Amino acid sequence: MLPSDKSIYPWVFLFIITILSACLLARPCLGQDPSEKEDWMVHPQFQQLMPGTIAVLPMDNFSLEPDVEKALYNEVYNRLIARGYSRIKVEKVQQVMADMGIQTPGQLQGISLQRLARELGCNAVLRGRVEQSASVHKLTFDAVVVSCSLWLQDCESGQTLWQAEQWRTAHRQWQIDPVNMLLNFFGHENDPRENRVAYLVHEMLKTLPQGPVQIEFGDLLNQATEITADTK
Secondary structure, eight states, rough: OOOSOHHHHHHHHHHHHHHHHHHOOOOOOOOSSSSEEEEEOOOOTHHHHHEEEEEOOOEOOOSSOOOOOOOHHHHHHHHTTTOOOOOEHHHHHHHHHHHHTSSSSGGGGGOOHHHHHHHHTOOOOEEEEEEEEEEESSSSEEEEEEEEEEEEEEETTTEEEEEEEEEEEEEEHHHOOOHHHHHOOOOOTSSSSHHHHHHHHHHHHHTOOOSSSOOOOOGGGGGGEOOOOOOO
């Protein structure tokens, strides 16, 4: 039943117009903020410098979300199998870092690649960092923003063999309905961080040339063996 007091109608109409105007004004702003960004580089002599064994080093986190760099590390380490590269075991890398007194990724800047190669028994090291990982909540949309970068360095020459960066705005939705806005807020806040970085890592590693280990899909777990280097 409609209310008998028709004086409320102009206020309802004004409310609807205000909401629609906010949506229209928000669109140009969102359009200026790209939802996807990709940048990558492969060394022109990658095939000649291709590493046989890679050590994935501890990764950095410049975002405000704690421990998201661990999700990045695990995703990269696991997916290197499918790219055909042998990896130094995580436990070996952790032990070497402890022996060298490395407690944060930033301390690795003072360690030469040649020394890392000797200590870890690898040909190249893969570094990475999370630049941003955060939720953005606005009147008319809700999004999860995440950006990561990876780079592979040859230990002997010090050259960067490959690097990639991915920047994404995920789960963007228009929020006209206040109830839907609330549901999306809780849904995005609780979305596992592993899911946020998994897609980015997948896209970045697409640009990494296939490694020297021949992969038979369907038996990935037995391919690209992990290596515990003997550094004596």
